[in-house]
Amino acid sequence: MTTSTNGAFDRTPLIAGNWKMNMDHVQGITLLQKLAWTLSDAKHDYSRVEVAVFPPFTDLRGVQTLVQGDELDIAYGGQDLSQFDSGAYTGDTSGQFLNKLGCRYVLVGHSERRTIHHESDEVLNAKVKAAFKHSVTPVLCVGEGLEIRQAGTHVEHTLTQLRANVAGLTAEQAAELVVAYEPVWAIGTGEVAGPEDAQEMCAALRAELATLFGDDVAAKIRLLYGGSVKANNVAAILKERDVDGVLVGGASLDPAEFANIVRFESHLVTD
Numbered sequence: 608m609t610t611s612t613n614g615a616f617d618r619t620p621l622i623a624g625n626w627k628m629n630m631d632h633v634q635g636i637t638l639l640q641k642l643a644w645t646l647s648d649a650k651h652d653y654s655r656v657e658v659a660v661f662p663p664f665t666d667l668r669g670v671q672t673l674v675q676g677d678e679l680d681i682a683y684g685g686q687d688l689s690q691f692d693s694g695a696y697t698g699d700t701s702g703q704f705l706n707k708l709g710c711r712y713v714l715v716g717h718s719e720r721r722t723i724h725h726e727s728d729e730v731l732n733a734k735v736k737a738a739f740k741h742s743v744t745p746v747l748c749v750g751e752g753l754e755i756r757q758a759g760t761h762v763e764h765t766l767t768q769l770r771a772n773v774a775g776l777t778a779e780q781a782a783e784l785v786v787a788y789e790p791v792w793a794i795g796t797g798e799v800a801g802p803e804d805a806q807e808m809c810a811a812l813r814a815e816l817a818t819l820f821g822d823d824v825a826a827k828i829r830l831l832y833g834g835s836v837k838a839n840n841v842a843a844i845l846k847e848r849d850v851d852g853v854l855v856g857g858a859s860l861d862p863a864e865f866a867n868i869v870r871f872e873s874h875l876v877t878d
């Protein structure tokens with residue numbers, strides 16, 4: 608991964624699709640095949656723009672088989688992992704199992720895990736560390752709800768989440784981290800934070816990461832935006848200096864739409 612559209616830094620854009628609890632293992636294979644075919648037809652250069660999908664756990668084995676069998680350059684990962692390695696933790700999935708399935712990434716702290724499953728910052732910090740322990744890169748999700756945004760304390764709220772969730776990481780680990788800023792009020796609502804809102808938060812996140820781990824490390828960390836991203840708004844978001852990719856929910860379930868999001872650079876030319 609060597610190329611970036613973001614000028615000063617050498618960060619490869621990452622376009623990630625979070626399927627959430629959609630697509631059973633048969634539907635998941637069909638979706639991934641269609642995505643791969645569409646990107647192949649478009650001669651997508653995966654070294655310029657990295658592509659990842661986050662299917663349900665039950666799909667991962669099938670996704671691995673398809674990716675390996677067809678030699679696809681599409682990364683995949685789990686939507687969550689356990690803070691524990693193995694043992695009597697019914698319902699949990701270990702990072703070591705994800706690693707063995709070839710997962711490059713794992714989502715940690717998505718707002719739906721924080722709110723519906725009441726995952727605390729302490730637990731999420733343990734999950735981030737568990738991911739690194741098992742050589743799976745965490746995509747740490749942070750962001751504020753509507754009330755906090757309206758109160759104007761969204762930056763401090765999100766930086767507090769970040770500090771708590773990355774506490775104790777080494778600089779070497781931090782350099783590999785991916786952070787996704789997802790304002791909860793923009794998830795699945797059709798409301799999109801403006802590109803300037805995404806940039807404001809991503810710049811604040813990068814400054815905080817520089818304070819925690821140093822400028823060189825912060826310059827390597829990819830920062831994504833998530834929240835009602837579509838093909839018709841992705842280019843404007845990714846023009847922003849500190850936004851290095853997007854985490855897409857609903858639109859990632861439509862292979863043509865998601866492929867168009869992946870190909871955001873072609874919109875940059877024509878917009």
Ligand SMILES: O=C[C@H](O)COP(=O)(O)O
Nearest residue numbers: 625794795834835856857
């Ligand atoms: O993980 C993805 C985010 O929750 C965004 O979802 P959305 O694109 O459906 O708003």
